[in-house]
Amino acid sequence: MNLKELEKAIEIKQQIKELEKIINHELTPLEKLSIIRQKPKFRLAVKTVTMFYTTETFITSEILSDAIKEALKQAVKDLKAELKNLGVEVEEVKG
Numbered sequence: 001m002n003l004k005e006l007e008k009a010i011e012i013k014q015q016i017k018e019l020e021k022i023i024n025h026e027l028t029p030l031e032k033l034s035i036i037r038q039k040p041k042f043r044l045a046v047k048t049v050t051m052f053y054t055t056e057t058f059i060t061s062e063i064l065s066d067a068i069k070e071a072l073k074q075a076v077k078d079l080k081a082e083l084k085n086l087g088v089e090v091e092e093v094k095g
Contacts, residue, residue, distance in 0.1 A: 001086065001087055001088075005086050008086060009083055009086050009088045012079050012082055012083050012086075013083070013088075015079055016076055016079050016080065016083075019072050019076050019079075020076060022072060023069060023072050023073060023076070045057070045058050046058075046059070
């Protein structure tokens with residue numbers, strides 16, 4: 001492994017560490033109380049109109065939050081795969 005690949009591996013490990021910190025963040029009781037008292041930050045409605053019927057799909061901040069968490073988990077998996085391609089041993093991807 002040359003110096004450039006080593007620097008890339010160190011950068012990737014740092015990204016993985018930061019993403020896992022976000023994914024595994026546990027809410028404090030105060031944060032939970034704050035979230036419970038708040039109304040959803042937004043509600044996005046997507047309306048589809050066809051000749052025969054109309055459908056509306058709603059996306060709330062809670063649904064979006066779950067989708068972001070899943071995207072972050074996928075990003076971690078991809079970064080770990082990139083480390084493996086560089087020849088760096090990584091622990092198995094969880095979840």
